[in-house]
Amino acid sequence: MLVRVRAAGLCHTDLHLADGSAVTPPLPIVLGHEIAGEVAEAGDGAGFAPGDRVLAYYYEGCGRCTWCRDGSENLCPDPAAKVGFDSDGGLCEYHLADARSLVPIADTVSFAEAAVLGCSGTTAVRVVRSVARTAPDETVVVIGAGGVGLAVVQEAVTxxxxxxxxxxxxxxxxxxxxxxxxxxxxxxxxxxxxxxxAATAGEGCHVVVDTVGNTHTPGQAVRMTGTRGRVVLVGCTGERSALDVLDVVVRETEIRGSVGATLADAHTVMEMAAAGLLRGHVEAEYPLERVNEALTRLAAGNVTGRLVITP
Structure with a gap:
């Protein structure tokens, strides 16, 4: 499938890939894993037609391992591609995608909003439902109210x-x-x-979702929880962090990581967006020729939600 890119969201992961602080991608590469657009050309039997509005899911698993067979492509140990991470992404005018990875976008959802939900929204749904297993009436603390954090807030409230x-x-x-x-x-x-x-009458919270992952936040997350609280680590800055093991032991704290999301999560998110249950917060849109300006602004740390590139 050839997709005409209409919106590509910028994620802090793009900054880490660009400077090599967390992961060093193969070079040269086109970054951008939050991709929404229109089908320009469709292969035979693809199930889509030119003009269809689509979100491009960014994992392509091997299709053979236990994780892929279970629908957890994000955990595949030998993926065929991770779009925008080790293969060309969406900061361009056209993107070539496997038809299986495309998710329909409702006419009521903008391309910009769909693009950012393709990462922040899907990550939030996976974190809140599958990893943290959040239950009604629990208290959830979200460290970092950026693009992912704001989506986690919405999903936890839902x-x-x-x-x-x-x-x-x-x-x-x-x-x-x-x-x-x-x-x-x-x-x-x-x-x-x-x-x-103080906000929980001294009991601590049930769940903490750390979307930052700097030197201090993982340890703070553990100390924020009450007995048998759950900590989910999502963000990663590349900084080293220390945990006091005693804090974990005495509370029987559960600590889990969460990476990306599944194709099923992407379908869920687009359905939620169509129903008005989940919004992708876009602060500003930039044309492709100003992508470096947008990345510089993102690195400055004063963006609310996401910035989006519109090729």
Whole structure:
């Protein structure tokens, strides 16, 4: 399938790939794993036609391993491709995709919103439902209210959880409130761990989703939880972090990682977006020739939600 790219979201992972801080991609490469557009040309029997609006799921597993057979392409140990990571992505005018990886986009959902939901939304659905196993009435703390964090806030609220968002960026905290967060914390105005315990009458929360992953946040996440709390690590800055094992042991804390999402998650997210249950927050759109300007702004850390490139 040849897809005419109409929107490609920028993720902090793109910054890490560009500077080699976390993962070094094969070069040369076209970055961008949040891709939405229109089918330009369709192969025989592909099930799509020119003009169809589609999201391009970015994992292509080997199709043979246990994980792929289970529908968990994101965990494939030998994937055929990870679009925008080790094969060309969507920061371009046209993208070649396997028909299986394309997910229909409803006419009511913009290309820009669909693109960012292809990463932030799918990640959030996987984290909240499959990894954290969030239950109604639980308290969920989201560290980092960026693109993924804001999607986690929305998904956790949809699942009936009480949500607290932690972020130093005031506009991001305010947007988290608009998406249903019951409380927000500025970590620069005091100890965020103490603030969480104060907000939970000293009991700690049930779940913490760390979308940042810097030197301090994993340890803070563990200390924010109550007994048998669950910590899900999503973000990664490449910085080393230390955990106090005693904090984990005495609370019987469960710590899990979460990487990407499945094709099934992508279909779920596009259905939720069509129903108005999940929004992809886009602060600004840039033409392709200004992509470096957008990446520089993203690196500055003052973006609410996502920036989108429109080739």
């Amino acid at each position: 699942e009936g959880a009480r949500v607290i968002a932690v972020d130093p960026h005031a506009p991001s905290r305010e947007q988290a409130r608009r998406y249903g967060a019951h409380g927000v914390i500025d970590p620069l105005q005091g100890d965020p761990v103490a603030a969480v315990h």
